[in-house]
Amino acid sequence: MQRSGIVPPSAVPYSLERTYRGPKPSIPFLSTSDPREFSRLRMALENLLPSDVSERFRYQILTDHLQLEEALLVADSYCNSTHPYTDNIQALINMYGQPHKLVLHNIAEVMDGPNIRTGDVEAFNLFALRGRSLVSMLEQVGPEGNVELDCGSHVLRQQSKLPHELRTSFKRYIHPMRVAIPTLIDFSNWLEYELQVQDDGAKTSCFTPGPSNKKRLEYRNPKTARKPTTILLGTEKPMSGRISQPQASEVTPKSARFKGWLSAYCPYCDNTNHFLNGCANFKELTKEQKESWIRKNN
Incomplete structure (x- = not known):
């Protein structure tokens, strides 16, 4: 329900709008011989200049917006004409305003x-x-x-x-x-x-989804994430019943299992229950003691 004294905007006729409240139009300048510039200038003059103004008033507005030297020379030639604006605009049309x-x-x-x-x-x-x-x-x-x-x-x-x-x-x-x-x-x-x-x-x-991080991780080679483990082998004591090994070599337990030539042996404890890198007694030694034992036992 509408309150008394308030008229909805849709009920107001457009004929009651007496004052223009939109953006202020402007007249462009003619600075080059581009026919498009003259076309825009001519359209603005026809739309913005009042119909009841004199020829000289229109002529003055036209010359104020001419920056091209050739157009100004044409305008000067009609400054003493009885219809300066009409004659000047027609001359400019012949020069720049022909449709072709x-x-x-x-x-x-x-x-x-x-x-x-x-x-x-x-x-x-x-x-x-x-x-x-x-x-x-x-x-x-x-x-x-x-x-x-x-x-x-x-x-x-x-x-x-x-x-x-x-x-x-x-x-x-x-x-x-x-x-x-x-x-x-x-x-x-x-x-x-x-x-x-x-x-x-x-x-x-824009809506094409990219590959998820989970899928990208699946393409990684699992072997690249594994680091080889260094095992120090060798002792002065001969190992009877076993194949002699190099004094110092670096192999991974996985590769050794595939080759089938390595069995468990700890030279520090002199038993076959574990490897040297799994020996609890050897791990209790200090760094200096480990280095001294390795040098002493080659």
């Missing part, structure tokens, strides 16, 4: 751009956006634009800037259509399709 000049500029920018390297997603996205913008602009020009859209050489030049795998992808895309000479519209449609495919692939790869 803007189209030719965009075509040159796309065709003369750098080659796309394999895996450079950012460069390919920019290349695709420029290609789609060019097609949209040609479609609005009219008959002259249709001629450029049907030009197969434009497609060949754009394909030459792509790596081998993308050129193959375009051929695979165009093959079911049975088109002998693809147009810029076909190429633009493929660019749109390729952007969607790459975007979906990037999202899918």
Whole structure:
């Protein structure tokens, strides 16, 4: 239930909004001969300048936003005209605002751009956006634009800037259509399709789980984690009934068991119940006593 005196926002008609509260628009500057800059300047002047202001007021605003020397010279030639703004803007349109000049500029920018390297997603996205913008602009020009859209050489030049795998992808895309000479519209449609495919692939790869630590540990060689144990063998006393051993050697118990030539014997205790490294009496000796016994008994 609504409280009295409060009107919901949806019930307020838009005609009651008398004051513009959005961001303040600005008029761009013409600093180069790029037709796109002049197109943006002309659009801003038409949208922002009030309809009831004088010609000289418009002329002053226009000249304040001209930084290109050639455009300023044209503006100076109309400073004493009875319609300075109209005459000046028309002269600038003839110089920079012809649709075919803007189209030719965009075509040159796309065709003369750098080659796309394999895996450079950012460069390919920019290349695709420029290609789609060019097609949209040609479609609005009219008959002259249709001629450029049907030009197969434009497609060949754009394909030459792509790596081998993308050129193959375009051929695979165009093959079911049975088109002998693809147009810029076909190429633009493929660019749109390729952007969607790459975007979906990037999202899918983000959720690909990597191998767990447990699985990685299974691939380790268990033999690498085992350290060999040093066993000191040898004594002055002959060991009857046993195969004589080297005076000093380093072997592991596991390798000795596999070879089958070593049996338990402790030269310190002179018995066959255990090895020297398992002798409790020998372990009770100090380091100096062990070294002295080893030297004395070779």
